[in-house]
Amino acid sequence: MTYVISDIHGCYGKYIKMLEKICFSDGDTLYVLGDVIDRGEDGIRIVQDMTERKNVIPILGNHEYTALPVFRLITKYSAISDRAIGPAYNAMWMANGGEPTKKAFLELSDEERKKVLKYVESFTVFDEVTVGKKTFHLSHTLPYYDPERDIHDVSVFDFVWGEPDYDKRYDPEKIFITGHTPTGFIDPNCNGRIWRKNGHIAIDCGAVFGNPLGCICLETMEEVYTED
Numbered sequence: 001m002t003y004v005i006s007d008i009h010g011c012y013g014k015y016i017k018m019l020e021k022i023c024f025s026d027g028d029t030l031y032v033l034g035d036v037i038d039r040g041e042d043g044i045r046i047v048q049d050m051t052e053r054k055n056v057i058p059i060l061g062n063h064e065y066t067a068l069p070v071f072r073l074i075t076k077y078s079a080i081s082d083r084a085i086g087p088a089y090n091a092m093w094m095a096n097g098g099e100p101t102k103k104a105f106l107e108l109s110d111e112e113r114k115k116v117l118k119y120v121e122s123f124t125v126f127d128e129v130t131v132g133k134k135t136f137h138l139s140h141t142l143p144y145y146d147p148e149r150d151i152h153d154v155s156v157f158d159f160v161w162g163e164p165d166y167d168k169r170y171d172p173e174k175i176f177i178t179g180h181t182p183t184g185f186i187d188p189n190c191n192g193r194i195w196r197k198n199g200h201i202a203i204d205c206g207a208v209f210g211n212p213l214g215c216i217c218l219e220t221m222e223e224v225y226t227e228d
């Protein structure tokens with residue numbers, strides 16, 4: 001089976017609970033649509049777990065995008081001052097919940113840092129997967145709707161920081177699955193649940209804000225949650 005989750009944000013317990021709930025095995029594939037790290041405590045621990053699983057496919061979120069330059073600096077120089085990161089950059093990352101990630105990364109050995117850095121650098125910006133007759137476009141988020149724009153011709157920045165237009169159908173041939181925006185912000189009636197409309201499935205249920213972690217199975221379109 002093919003599963004998709006997003007925005008784990010350091011919630012290691014929910015991540016493991018989900019893997020158990022879907023009975024995740026070697027024959028399955030799990031796409032993780034970014035924002036594994038930050039806000040919650042155990043983002044680095046989840047990334048380290050993901051590196052050991054060949055059938056987990058990571059996609060880049062804005063939180064990894066923000067952390068990567070700092071991971072590179074720390075890996076290169078073994079330590080880092082807030083001044084070296086740049087005060088504004090560091091303040092922006094910390095305001096976005098970067099503290100536990102930075103702390104955990106600094107506590108890693110040189111070897112572990114290299115491994116995590118190499119893995120996070122490998123995160124793809126978007127992926128497409130065909131299951132049965134349906135083609136799914138998987139990315140952390142999407143740029144604002146523009147009928148003139150080819151969805152494959154957008155910047156990395158748009159795929160990690162974009163604000164999708166949930167009222168628009170982007171491409172009738174495809175189903176778009178994204179995270180990034182907790183579904184309660186798209187529709188308050190959908191808080192803590194997966195949102196589907198206009199050929200778009202939004203799966204960030206806001207796990208780090210006390211909601212369940214949500215997962216969708218692409219073969220069955222069944223939704224699974226860590227809590228009911």
Ligand SMILES: [Mn+2]
Nearest residue numbers: 035061062180
């Ligand atoms: Mn995000």
